[in-house]
Amino acid sequence: NSTFPNPHGYKAMGYSILGGCIASLPSVNVRPCLLNVNPPETRGAALTAANLLVALGRGIGPSCITLLGSGFGLSRQTAFNITLGGFWTIAAIQLLFLANTLPHDQDAMEANTLPHDQDAMEAELTRYAESAAASRKNSGNNLEDKNNDDEEGGGGGG
Numbered sequence: 001n002s003t004f005p006n007p008h009g010y011k012a013m014g015y016s017i018l019g020g021c022i023a024s025l026p027s028v029n030v031r032p033c034l035l036n037v038n039p040p041e042t043r044g045a046a047l048t049a050a051n052l053l054v055a056l057g058r059g060i061g062p063s064c065i066t067l068l069g070s071g072f073g074l075s076r077q078t079a080f081n082i083t084l085g086g087f088w089t090i091a092a093i094q095l096l097f098l099a100n101t102l103p104h105d106q107d108a109m110e111a112n113t114l115p116h117d118q119d120a121m122e123a124e125l126t127r128y129a130e131s132a133a134a135s136r137k138n139s140g141n142n143l144e145d146k147n148n149d150d151e152e153g154g155g156g157g158g
Contacts, residue, residue, distance in 0.1 A: 026095055027054070033098065037105040039113065061087065 006012070031050060038046045061083060068079035 026091065030098075033102055037102065037109050039109070057087075 031047060034046045034050055035043055064083045064086075065076070065079045068074050068082055069076055074082070
């Protein structure tokens with residue numbers, strides 16, 4: 001159903017490649033969005049739910065095409081076009097909601113995790129400072145012991 005003079009030409013292939021690249025962007029970017037708006041303890045569950053919905057989509061899409069074809073007597077091409085148009089419209093609406101709510105959710109997530117992160121960082125710095133001080137003290141004791149051994153031994157050979 002192409003209006004191009006040659007549907008197998010370079011122009012048609014260029015549009016197909018460009019459309020495929022653009023179509024793949026939302027699915028790749030949704031997972032990082034989920035990571036940015038969920039606390040660390042619930043990120044696994046959120047990603048599992050997202051993967052479950054992707055798997056359901058792989059089954060629901062072909063089922064809709066089959067139901068439209070057999071139930072309404074539509075051709076396979078028409079059933080594909082209706083299914084793709086319908087699901088892409090739903091996905092576009094959801095992405096518009098995501099674009100509106102994502103910045104607020106990220107800010108809320110940062111506000112909730114920032115105090116915890118600061119406390120954890122301060123505790124880590126305290127542990128590091130204590131271990132560095134203990135290490136310096138131990139190396140200082142080792143130097144004193146070595147100096148004492150040198151003084152007692154007379155620094156000589158046998």
